[in-house]
Amino acid sequence: xxxxxxxxxxxxxxxxxxxxxxxxxxxxxxxxxxxxxxxxxxxxxxxxxxxxxxxxxxxxxxxxxxxxxxxxxxxxxxxxxxxxxxxxxxxxxxxxxxxxxxxxxxxxxxxxxxxxxxxxxxxxxxxxxxxxxxxxxxxxxxxxxxxxxxxxxxxxxxxxxxxxxxxxxxxxxxxxxxxxxxxxxxxxxxxxxxxxxxxxxxxxxxxxxxxxxxxxxxxxxxxxxxxxxxxxxxxxxxxxxxxxxxxxxxxxxxxxxxxxxxxxxxxxxxxxxxxxxxxxxxxxxxxxxxxxxx
Numbered sequence: 426x427x428x429x430x431x432x433x434x435x436x437x438x439x440x441x442x443x444x445x446x447x448x449x450x451x452x453x454x455x456x457x458x459x460x461x462x463x464x465x466x467x468x469x470x471x472x473x474x475x476x477x478x479x480x481x482x483x484x485x486x487x488x489x490x491x492x493x494x495x496x497x498x499x500x501x502x503x504x505x506x507x508x509x510x511x512x513x514x515x516x517x518x519x520x521x522x523x524x525x526x527x528x529x530x531x532x533x534x535x536x537x538x539x540x541x542x543x544x545x546x547x548x549x550x551x552x553x554x555x556x557x558x559x560x561x562x563x564x565x566x567x568x569x570x571x572x573x574x575x576x577x578x579x580x581x582x583x584x585x586x587x588x589x590x591x592x593x594x595x596x597x598x599x600x601x602x603x604x605x606x607x608x609x610x611x612x613x614x615x616x617x618x619x620x621x622x623x624x625x626x627x628x629x630x631x632x633x634x635x636x637x638x639x640x641x642x643x644x645x646x647x648x649x650x651x652x653x654x655x656x657x658x659x660x661x662x663x664x665x666x667x668x669x670x671x672x673x674x675x676x677x678x679x680x681x682x683x684x685x686x687x688x689x690x691x692x693x694x695x696x697x698x699x700x701x702x703x704x705x706x707x708x709x710x711x712x713x714x715x716x717x718x719x
Contacts, residue, residue, distance in 0.1 A: 431578070432478055432486035434509075435523070436463040436500055438490040438658065443522070443582060444557035448472050450559075450581050457482050463621065464520070478507035487516040488575060495667055496525040503533060510540060520575050522563075524548045524603070526671055527596035528678075534567065534592035543571040544592060547579065548599035550606070550647075552659045560584040564602065566595030594651035600675055604686055609643045610665065610706045612713045613691045617651045618713035627652040647707060656704040663702035666693040695719065 429633045433444050436458040441521045449453055450468050452458055456467055457476040460601060476482050479502045482489055493499050499521060505511045510517065514630075519537065521544065534544035534646070545567035550651050555561050563579055563586035565572055572588055620627040626663045629650075631645050649655075669690035676683040692712055701708050711717045 429488070429577075430452075432457070432476075432482035432488050432489035432530060433492070434458070434482060434489065435492035435494070436460075436467065436499075437492065437494065438553050438660065439556055442553040443490070443492060444556055445470075446559055446582055451519055455482050455486050463484055478509040479503070479509050480507045483509040483512040483517060488518045488520060488578070490578070491519060491521045491523050493523040494664065495523075496529045499523050500529070500533065503537065510537065510542075513537065513540040514544040515541035517543075518571060518575060519544045520578065521546050522549050524599050524668055524671070525596060527593040527600070527675060529709070530566075530596050531593040534698060543568060544594060545571055546595040547575075547586070548601050549597070550593055553665045554585075554659070556582060562602075563587070564589060564595040565599075566590060567592050576591055582673075583680035597675070600668075600672050604672055604683065605663050606643065607669055607672075607693075607706070608685050609641075609690050610647065610709050611692055613643065613648050614710040614713055616628075617648065618653075650705070651709045654707075654710070656708040658703065658705040660701060660706060662693060662704055662706050662708055663697050665706045666697050666702075669693060670710075670714065679700070 431447060431452050434457045435456050436444065436456060444456055444467060451568040453472050455459055455476050457479055458464055464475050487681055491499055491502065493502060504567060530546045535546050543677060545565065547563050547565045549561045549563050563583045565586055565588045589595055611647045617627050627675040631648055634640050634644060634646050669686055672683060672686050673690060692709060696709055696712060
């Protein structure tokens with residue numbers, strides 16, 4: 426059994442896979458989610474202790490991992506009633522795997538520092554399947570000495586993690602990732618729709634293009650699911666829209682044009698507003714189908 430005890434808050438699609446990964450590696454995990462139903466799948470795992478609130482997590486664990494849906498959720502879990510900050514001390518390290526606004530992350534880190542605790546922003550990319558296998562990509566920001574302390578955890582859940590610098594830099598790097606990835610959802614949906622219109626067997630496309638410039642992880646993973654209209658969520662379209670909105674806000678702060686991301690944001694806004702928010706981002710292909718009532 427790994428002697429290092431961890432707190433983990435946020436048992437969503439990604440969080441569940443990450444907790445299972447850590448337990449597989451014999452970490453002792455104290456888990457919490459505000460939706461207690463999400464804790465049900467963890468009850469049969471022996472090295473997990475279920476907690477009633479975030480404050481209880483910070484009382485019993487020095488290293489606390491967050492995997493939450495948005496900036497506001499992170500703020501509430503850390504600084505709200507029954508939050509982590511109530512029991513934070515000099516040994517407390519928050520390892521935030523969530524994707525949140527960089528400027529808010531910097532503010533959170535500075536606010537937490539007053540208690541003597543440390544904040545590492547470490548947003549992840551790769552999805553729940555790679556999380557379960559420990560093959561995520563992680564973009565890290567914060568005090569480099571503290572990063573060394575949590576390095577074994579980062580290595581346990583990733584094939585590669587990259588340190589970018591001070592607090593907030595991990596979140597900015599994640600936004601660069603999202604610009605590349607999320608625009609590809611729309612591009613691949615457009616390509617699939619085009620293939621269908623010309624009666625091309627789209628299932629052959631990933632293999633056909635694998636050795637050319639179009640070959641990519643996204644072509645291999647997303648394109649078949651788009652073609653086969655597999656909308657079972659590995660992530661929600663509402664989350665994609667949230668991230669695109671963050672890209673827009675951060676780009677505006679630096680007066681940086683993001684025309685492609687702005688267009689993709691409009692498409693996902695239409696999709697989410699048509700009650701498709703709980704489907705996978707692959708459902709963006711619905712906007713390219715004249716038979717869909719959207």
